[in-house]
Amino acid sequence: MKKLKPGLKPSMYKEICKVLSQEKVAPGHFVLTLESPKISKNAKPGQFVQILCADSTEPLLPRPFSFLDADSKKFSILYHMVGKGTEILSKLKKGDTLSVLGPCGNGFGLRIEDGGWRIGKRQYLMVGGGVGIPPLYHFSKQLIKNKISNKNIYIFLGARDKSLLLHEKEFKKLGVHLYLATDDGSCGHKGFVTQPLENFLSSILHPPSSIRIYTCGPTPMMKAVSKIAQKFEVPCEVSVEVPMACGFGACLGCAVTVRDEGSTGHRHAIACCEGPVFRGESIVWD
Amino acid sequence: MGLDLSTKIGKIKLKNPVLVASGTFGHAKEFENFFDLKKLGGIVTKTITLKPRLGNPPQRIVETPSGMLNAIGLQNPGVEKFIQEKLPYLKKIGIPVIVSVMAYNVEEFVEVVKILDRESGIDGFEMNLSCPNVSYGAKAQASSVKMFAHDERMIEEVVGAVRKATSKTLVAKLGPDVSDISKMALAAERAGADVVALINTFMAMAIDIKTRKPVLANKTGGLSGPCIRPIAIRMVWEAYKKVKIPILGIGGIMTGNDAVEFLVAGASAVQVGTANFMNPSASIDILQGIQNFMNKEKIQDLNKIIGSVKN
Ligand SMILES: Cc1cc2nc3c(=O)[nH]c(=O)nc-3n(C[C@H](O)[C@H](O)[C@H](O)COP(=O)(O)OP(=O)(O)OC[C@H]3O[C@@H](n4cnc5c(N)ncnc54)[C@H](O)[C@@H]3O)c2cc1C
C-alpha cells in the first residue's frame, strides 16, 4: 500500500474560486459549484477541499468538504448547513469568491498492490449516510468513467427520512444498483442501512475477494459497516470525519487512533494526509 | 526603496523579522509547495523530545471565538529520528533554523540539547518551557507548579543548565499563565538565555453542554489565535521594560499590522502560528504587510520600529 506521509503533494493548490452556482437539494442541504482550474483537475474521489468561509477571524479555520463531483474546470460539494461556516456558504451567490485549498488527503482506492479499484470484474459496494454520501457519488462516477460497469456498483444509502437520501436521483441516473434505508421507513428498508448490506452479502455468490466495500458517513455507521466487512472477510475502506485545522499535515490536530505493530499497539494517524480514507480494520473504533 | 528589514536575536542575524512558530509549521516541508521557504526570516521546528511521543488521543482541537484550542500532546518522532529524517531538509533551506525542545526534567532537557548541539545546520534552540506535568525540580516553589514556565526558580534552574550545554542562541519560550510575565523573563535572562519568546498558548477549556464533557480528550488545551493577541502584546510590552535581551513576539498575528504592533511593543522579531492553518502562505503575506507599512510610513529601517511605543 502506498501510504501518504504528512506533507504536501505537488498537486495541492490554493485558489481563489468563483461561485458558479448554488442549489438547495434537500432541507438544509446545498450543492455549491466552484470554478477552479487546478484543484478540480487533480481531484480524486475521497479527497477533500479546505474552504475558508469568511475573510475574517470568525469563523477562523477553513472547513473541510469532500468532492461531490469534479471535471477539468470546476468542482462541486454537497454540504449540510450545521453552523457558522456552512451558514455563510449557504448565502453565497453566483460570482462570489472563496479561498480554497486542495485537493487534500489520499482518496479511495488504497489497495494499489492488488489493482486498486481498476479491476473490472469486481463488485463495488458503497455505503453512505448523511454528508458521507457525496464522495461515494464522485467515486461511482469515476469508476464508470474508467470503464467499470454500473452493474458492478452497489450503492447503499441511509437517512433519517426520504428527503435526506442525498443525491438519490443522480445515483439512479448512473444506473447503479441502489439500496435505500430510512429510519422512519418513508423510503426503502425501515431501519439502518447496514441491514440491506448484510442481507446482500449473505445472499450473493461472489467470493469475498472479488468484493470491495467503501463507506463514508456517521461514525457508528462506519463502525458497523467495518464489522460486517470483517465478518464476511471483505476488504473495506472507510473515510473518517474528524475535526481538522490546517488540512495538510502541519498542525497534527486531526488524529485518528489506528493499530500499529509497535509496543503500544496503536498510534495517532493524521487524517488529513494519511487519510481521510483508512482500511476499516486498521481503525481503533473505541 | 531599499528597506532594511534585518534584525538580530541572540547570535542569529535575521534578514527579516518573520519566523514561524513551533508546532504550526511542521518541519517546513509541509509548506514547500506554497511559497519559497527561503523568504522566511527563520523557522522554529515542532517541539522535539528525547523519546518519540504518540501525542494525545483525539479529539485534539476545537475552534473557539477567533481562536482555537489544541492539545496535540507534543506528538513527535523523538530527537534521533528528527536528526535523521527532518534536519537534512531543514538545513538545505538556507535560513536560520531554531529547534524547539522540551523535556520533563532538567537532566533530560540538557541531554536533548547536547545531542542536537553536535549537529550542523542548527542555529539555535527554543526551550518550550510550557510542558505540562513536569517532575518537579528541587527548587520548585510549591506543589501547584505544573510547568517550568510557571515558576521563576524552575526557569532559572533549567535555562541555566541548558545554557552550559550549548553556545548556540538560546531562546526561552515562556507560557502566559503567570501573574507577572516580566519576572519570568528576567529569570530566563539571569540564567543566560539570549532571547525570550512571548508567548505560548493559554491554558483553556471548552465543554460540550449537551454531554457535559470536555470537548478535548485531554480536557484542557492551549488557546491560540487572534483572540490572544491583545494579552500577548501587553506581555511583550511589560517584559520589554524589564529585560535587556531581545524578545520574540508571538500570539494571534494574522496581518502585517499585527506584526508591527508587536515590534512597536518591543519585540525584535515575531513568530506566526495559527495563521499558517488558515493560509499556508500567511507568513510571507505578513512579511509583505510589514514592508507595506514601512513604505507607507516612510520608515527605512526596521530597528526604528522596535520598541518605539510611546509611554
Ligand atoms: C474530510 C472531511 C470531509 C467532509 N465532507 C463534508 C461534506 O462533503 N459535506 C458536509 O456537509 N460536511 C462535510 N464535512 C463536515 C464539515 O467539515 C463540517 O460540517 C463543517 O466544518 C461545519 O462547519 P460550520 O462552521 O458550519 O459548523 P461549526 O459552527 O463549526 O459547528 C457546528 C456543529 O457541527 C459540529 N462539527 C463541526 N465540524 C465537525 C466535523 N468535522 N465533524 C463532525 N461534527 C462537526 C460542531 O461540533 C457543532 O456541533 C467533512 C469533514 C471532513 C473532516
Ligand SMILES: Cc1cc2nc3c(=O)[nH]c(=O)nc-3n(C[C@H](O)[C@H](O)[C@H](O)COP(=O)(O)O)c2cc1C
Ligand atoms: C496546533 C498547535 C500546536 C502547537 N505546538 C507547539 C509546540 O510543539 N511547541 C511550542 O513551543 N508551541 C506550540 N504551539 C504554540 C505556538 O507556537 C504559539 O506560541 C501559539 O500558538 C500562539 O501563537 P498564534 O496565536 O500565532 O498561534 C502550538 C500551537 C498550536 C495552535
